Amino acid sequence: MKKKVILVTGASGYLGSRLCRELFNSGHHVKAFVRRTSDVSSLPPPTDGGSSGGTLELVYGDVTDYPSLVQACSGCHVIFHAAALVEHWLPDPSRFIAVNVGGLKNVLQAYKETGTIEKIVYTSSFFALGPTDGYVADETQVHPGKFFTTEYEKSKAVADKVALDAASDGVPIVLAYPGVVYGGGKVTTANTVANxxxxRFNGRLPGYIGQAKERFSFSHVDDVVNGHISAMDKGKLGERYLLTGQNASWKEVFDIAAMITQTKKPSFGIPIFILVFYGWMSVLLAKITGKVPLVSPPMVRMIKHQWAYSCDKAKAELGYHPRSLEEGLSEVLPWLKSSGSIKY
Structure with missing residues (x-):
């Protein structure tokens, strides 16, 4: 295998850090693009060549700062653009467009200026395709754009069009659409399932959220990482690949968790109006504390819809093999217990 020089944006994030580690273990030279203030504890040590010959270099900057990005791209063969602002609410919603759309535009411009990039693997999101109320969608779905439950969803839908337009203009880009990513690792706001x-296990969420009919597509982080690397190796230029997994409701997630831990299932569902009230109170508190709330009114709007998708295309073309929720949660729950985050 030819050793490639690979830039990973968002390298200190939940998905990005796991992607860097896997690329490093595969023997590539990884340039981890991080901010000076980023927590890089989940990344392999810089300049440490493993037995497989992988190396990792920290390069500093921000996807919204074009000069730092184009400098980081110098000499690279592949860009994994995984940097994104993944939140359901922020006090300044304009940041979503600035980071999620502006950052992608900067990556595309850097590709043109660098001249050595063979492929860009862009991490989009299932939100970019829109809700799937009453059916299961595939890669042919385009966001209708009539409404958006969150500003994050809107920014990813706008960025999706930017990426597809770039593909039609000949940019060598492959688009990956993970589902709700979960697994061990950082318990960031992006790791919604762990949160x-x-x-749930600390008693602050005593009942089910949403209803049994409201399904999301759950993707284990390691499966998503493998799907990204397969997209680099096998993905067809300009194509979209859903890196989703089992479609299930949050009720099913909690029921599977109860079965694995041999604990009692929740006995009631939390009414939407209570979640809305809790969301507004959480946002008011967040404006005082500066801490992003677990629940917000946009998040409640989002859980009222279905987000169910098929990953058959990724299975056929990339060899993508998503694990079941039971298998994934059987790993996550003991990890949360061993870290002291939950007891059961």
Whole structure:
């Protein structure tokens, strides 16, 4: 295998850090693009060549700062653009467009200026395709754009069009659409499942959220990482690949968690109006504390819809093999317990 020089944006994030480690273990030279203030504890040590010959270099900057990005791209063969602002609410919603759209535009411009990039693997999101109320969608779905439950969803839908336009202009880009990513690792706001399980087992979320009909597509982080690397190796230029997994409701997630831990299932569902009230109170508190709330009114709007998708295309063309929720949660729950985050 030819050793490639690979830039990973968002390298200190939940998905990005796991992607860097896997690329490093595969023997590539990884340039981890991080901010000076980023927590890089989940990345392999810089300049440490493993037995497989992988190396990792920290390069500093921000996707919204074009000069730092184009400098980081120098000499690279592949860009994994995984940097994104993944939140359901922020006090300044304009940041979503600035980072999620502006950052992608900067990556595309850097590709043109660098001249050595063979492929860009862009991490989009299932939100970019829109809700799937009453059916299961595939890569042919385009966001209708009539409404957006969150500013994050809107920014990813706008960025999706930017990426597809770039592909039609000949940019060598492959688009990856993970589902709700979960697994071990950082318990960031992007690791929604881990956060919900922590709230559930600590008694702060005593009932089910949403209803049984409201399904999301859950993707284990390691499966998503493998899907990204397969997209680099096998992905067809300009194509979209859903890196999703089992379609299930949050009720099913909590029921599977109860079965694995041999604990009692929640006995009631939390009414939407209570979640809305809790969301507004959480946002008011967040404006005082500066801490992003677990629940917000946009998040409640989002859980009222279905987000169910098929990953058959990725299975056929990339060899993508998503694990079941039971298998994935059987790993996550003991990890949360061993870290002291939950007890059961």
């Amino acid at each position: 919900m399980l922590v709230e």
